[in-house]
Amino acid sequence: MPRQSELIAEDIEQYLERHARKSMLRFITCGSVDDGKSTLIGRMLYESKMLFDDQLTALEKDSRKVGTQGDGLDFALLVDGLAAEREQGITIDVAYRYFTTERRKFVVADTPGHEQYTRNMVTGASTADLAVILVDARKGVLAQTRRHSFLASLLGIRHVVLAVNKLDLVGYSQEVFERISGEYAEFAAEIGLSDVVAIPLSAYVGDNLTERSDNTPWWTGPTLMDHLESVEIEDEAGSGPFRMPVQWVNRPHLDFRGFSGRIVGGAVRVGERVRVLPSGRESTVARIVTMDGDLQEAIAGQSVTITLTDEIDISRGDVLAGADSPPDTADQFEGHVVWMSEHEMLPERPYLCQIGTMTVQARITRPKYKINVNTLEKTATSTLVLNEIGMCNISFDRRVPFDAYTENRETGGFILIDRITNATVGAGMLTHALRRSHNIHWQTVDIDAEARTRLNGHRSQVVWLTGLSGSGKSTIANEVERRLYALGCHTYLLDGDNIRHGLGRDLGFTPADRVENIRRVTEVARLMADAGLIVLASFISPFRAERNAAREAIGEGLFCEVHVDTPLGVAEQRDPKGLYKKARQGVLENFTGVDSPYEAPESPELRIDTTTTSPAEAADQIIEHLRRRRVIA
Structure with a gap:
């Protein structure tokens, strides 16, 4: 006769095997402040624990063992703990809770209700299949209800439960x-939310949560848990075409070269033809390798390593796709952007963009419009601020494979990252590629920069002088160009004031306009450097992000940053154009150093202190630096 411990171990294994076969539902709870989200989640966790105990009463001593098998069972956070957490006001990030019932496994994202934490709701909703939107029965549909519903729709959630909570506080009124x-x-x-199920609830009392309540005899619909256990979720990614962004190239030895990643769409079988994007090369799947052995077929959600029959140049960020149904590739798009930063979005500022497993540089042009999520009105705007949603054109620095977000969240969604702080500042959903992305191509030319350098007798270079107004940038740049001209060099001086008379005459001095001005200057300087010139660029250029972008666009070896370093007090004393005086009087807005910041270079090639260095001595330093760089002889 088997011992009791053997029976317990056998039962645990049977439970874990049955548990592993359950489907999983990912959902998000959201709503306005104090609508009862934490209480609802706490009650669900509590009820699932009770169910768990009922199922395994003979195994109570081993319940902790079952809960630590990597199943995502979390019974530690009950009603009181969650309520205390809410009252202390510390729930400001997405909290993921895990629980199970007899029929299903669940992952629930609990997001704050405050409007300033809309970004957290976006994070939680990005992987959710269903949204439980709570409404306080005493207050009805609020602005946050509309905001969260709109975001749920925008982020591809098609199933919604409207949980009309705290019905006990209105006498369980059917009306x-x-x-x-x-x-x-x-x-x-x-x-566009078509699958909406409204359920009357009292999360605190437990009405209609797991059992239909006697307090609402008029309600004949499902309980919340009945609906969550039975709702059918369409596997849009699983039913779509095969997609696998390459996470890394796996080559443990010379005889094996595999491409590892998580399949985010469709399925793939050994022997099938696949296409690699963006290169477009094709091959055949030789093996599908996993930790548990080779597979003949792999589907969406599985992490695998794929080997091919041909040697193809594939890198992290590339996408493996079905040869007959590959994604499009483009570098210019239209898409929705949810802004998540306290600093406003500046059009044309370069941001890092993560799409799939690829990281590219992205710029947002001026938004076409922003959306009022309460009224759904579309209004013109030139920027986006925290929590605003806009339809924008987005430009990448290279072509990337993509699907529309509505077809595949993984290959159609992206995040934007500040290049200086590394903070996530926005999230986006691509709708389609812009037509011009397919109609514009690079034209091959016979005479290149190297040929023009040989003709000129010197190398090209962009000497970028940055500093406060009145620091002496233009004076120094003019002196440097005069000396280079005397040496027979081909030069051009781009001066901030002169550019404003033509190329930048339509721009003001707001942060957004300054970003655009420097973007235009960067492009001109890059072309002039390609023509073989030594370019002197004299601009305040107050923001590091734009100066760093100029360095990258022009090329590290062709770019020399010179910080013309003058203390604000000294520059203001000089005030040759009377601009500081106007700024102090409030006549001139957005003036650098007064009511607009100047971000000094952190590691320029040259730093010139104009309180101790004359313009002639500064020019000597720059000429000598160009000689050390072998730009000139």
Whole structure:
């Protein structure tokens, strides 16, 4: 006769095997402040724990063992703990909770209700299949209800539960419930949410959570848990074409070269033809390798290593796709952008962009419009601020494989990262490639920069002088050009004031206009350097991000940053154009050093202190630096 411990171990194994076969539902809870999200989640965790105990009463001593098998079971956070967390006001990030019932496994993202934490809601919703949107029965549909519903729709969530909570505080009124659910249904239809189930609840009491409540005899619909356990989620990625962004190239020895990643769409079989994007090269799948052995077929959600029958140049960020149904490739797009930074979005500022496993440089042009999520009105705008949503044109620095976000979240969604702070500042959903992305191509020319350098007798270079107004940039740049001309060099001086008379005459001095001005100057300087000239660029150029972008666009070896370093007090004393005086009087807005910041270079090639160095001595230093760089003889 088997011992009791053997029976327990056998039962645990059976439970874990049955648990592993359960489907998983990822959902998000959201709503306005104090609508009862934490109480609802705590109650669900509590009820799932009770169910767990009922199923395994004979195994209570081993329940902790079952809960630590990597199944995502988390029974530590119950009602009281979550309520205390809410009251202390510390829930400002996405909190993921895991629980299971007899029929399904769940991952729930609990996001704050405050408007300033909309970015957290976006994070939680980006991987969710369903949204539980709570409404306080006493307050009805609020602005945050509309905001979260719109974001859920925008982020591809098609299933919504409208949880009309705290019904006990309105006497379990059927009239109140139907009024709220009717109002919400009208709004949901406007934003394209078709699968909406409204459920009357009291999360605190437990009404209609796991069992239909006697307090709402008029309710004949499902309980919340019944609906969550039974709702059918379409696997859009699984039913779509094969997609696998390459996470890394796996080559443990010379006889094996595999490409590892998670399949984010469709399925792939050994022997099938695949295409590598963006190169377009094709090959055949030789093996599908996993930690548990080779597979004949792999599907969306699985992490695998794929080997091919041909040697193809593949790198991290490339996408393996079905040869007959590859994604498009482009470098200019239209898409929705949700801005997540307290600093406004500056059009044409370069940001890092992560799409799939690829990191590229991206710029956002001026938004076409922003969307009022309460009224759905589209209004013109030149920028985006925290929590605003806009339809924008986005430009990447190279062609990338992509799908529309509505077809595949993984290959159509992206995040934007500040290049200086490394903070995530925005999230986006691509809708389509711009037509011009396919119609514009690089034209091959016979005479290149190297040929022009030989003709000129010196190398090209961009000497970028940056500093406060009145620091002496233009005086020094003019002296440097005069000496280079005397040496027979081909030069051109781009001066900030002169550019404003033509190339930048339509721009003001707002941060966004300054970014655009430097972007235009960078392109001109890059072309002039390609023509073989030594370019002197004299601009305040107050922001590091734009100066760093200029360095990257022009090329590290062709770019020399010179910080003309003058203390603000000294520059203001000089004030040759009277600009500081106007700024102090409030006549001139957005003036660098007064009401607009100047971000000094952190590691320039040259730093010139104009309080101790004359323009002639500064020019000597720059000429000598160009000689050390072998730009001139």
